Amino acid sequence: MINLEFIINTLSLGSLYAMLALGLVIVYGILNLVNFAYGELIMVGGYVMFLLTAFSPLPWLVVGILAIGAGMLASLFTELVAFRPVREKSLTAMLVTSFAISTLLQNAALLIISPRARAVTLPEIFQTSVMIAGTSVPWRNILTIVTCVVTLTLLTLLLRHTVLGIALRAAADNFKMTRLLGVPANTVISTAFAISGIMAGIVSIFWIGRSSSVTPTIGAPPLLVAFVACVIGGMRNLTGAVVGGFVYAIIISLLGVILPPGLVEFREAFMFVIVIIILLFRPEGLIRSKTSVERVG
């Protein structure tokens, strides 16, 4: 069962999940906020693609870029309108806010567009396959892997070699200290949300590439994946998020092979049991970070 096809599929799934997890962790690292509205950013990207492909003659590459831009703008907007005012109050207030935004965006899509699924026309390349060493591999999967490599490289360059990136990493380690050193909090947080939104936008292209349609509730499954991947990798660590994404893909693919047929449909439940176990025994995830205060005993 574990052949080239399995490996490429798992790698492509892992790439997708890694990008997904990165977008969630980059905000969590700074604000301690588990952003429940993250999945809805993917939905926003999806609807922008639907609207542009259905009602405009724009070439596909432009549509894709605009979808990513929409994800970023939506993310920045939620930060500005909702998270900024409650940021100083309490963690619970922030979490409930993100849950409220998630509901808000979902139902806004329901209200403005339609409760029914909308088909998104994707370019040829998403449907065709190529033969590699005797197995047929969908182009989509190769594209996912390439995009992930490019995105991660760009992000690494940004984080390591620009002032903003260094400030962001410093803030993820110790936000209070970073602010004391004169880094403006709002800039750092906005940047984190922008990157998070860009990630969601990129993921939306490939996520919707799998189903070719978009619904108001499309954000829930990727959100759950991102949660698990982040916890596996370590919530405070960007490298951890990437590792977590790949580990998630490997575990879920293997569970699909190993579990007896009657239990395969429970595999999400198994994933979340793993999450609980990791949080209990190794709350810092696979990749250790500086400090962890979540556990009290």
Added chain:
Amino acid sequence: MKLAARLKSLNTPLTLVAGILIIALFTQLAGISLLTRIVTVMFVSLMVVLGLQLYMGNSGILNFAHVGFMGIGAYTAVLLSMTPQAKLLTNSGLYPVLAPLHLPFLPSILIGALVAAALAAIIGYPLMRLSDAAAVITSFAVLVIINVVMLHWDPVTNGPRTLFGVDYRTTLWMSVIFAMFTIVAVYLFKESRVGLRLRASRDDRYAAASIGINMMVMRWLAFVASAFVAGMGGGLWAHFITSFSPYSFYLSETFVVLAMLVIGGPSSVSGAVVGTLVVTATREALRAIENQINILQIFPQGFFGFTEVVLSIVLILILVYRPTGIMGNHELHWPRLRRKTDVVELNEPKA
């Protein structure tokens, strides 16, 4: 003298119970069936929200799993109270062991609540040591796990399909009685030793630990009690709605229950009551508008989601401008019974 003192200490719950009774009487006298339905559901929701307040309000930890326990209570109660024929009619693949079980209504929902509490006791024991974000993610994970199991355990829950044929048992007065008892119980819990210790640990976990409070045990007790109340609420709800599916106990229901508690004020029992009343009234008004617009066909593709959009905006506004909810940290009091000098309020946190 003793009686007076006792009454005084029960001032808040009695005031709230009086409010509930007035609403129930009014509904009874009005005799409008739609209003009766709305108010009955409101009292059942009130129970679930009070259960959430019991844990969240006293421990300060956001809990997403609550509605999952409501689902467990609902399914357990229904599997006990339905007749064997009705069970096999709605779910022909039911485990043969479960079919002949048949109990009256009250024992059924009591057992449903006990099963929810027992599961919470097992799941909750290791989870109580987690705080902050980790606690939130794990509670969310518990909700997802419960939901996945309910969706796919066909021989028990009928899978994602609707389970129908439940007897209608939860009348207006049945829900009133349960809501009244829950108010008193949740209030007494808050003022009990366990409640007080738990609130101390919420306000400062290190200070509380330093005076010998075992925070994990306190949290665990509250978590189990809260699941018990949720399970009972679920059983009541199931016997009101009479047909339901696992989708009834997932994110949208969680949102409503959380909105009720947070808008009202999570740290007081009065907050839970006020929040449930306010949110129910708002939702029903909005839903009436939504339906009217759909009937008039102003929008060709339908007009859905308006209620939730407005409700989530209200929730965000509350969190921005009054993060402690409508009631803040205060409880309602019946004004006459309270002299100016007698109670020095135990200060609750400003957070």
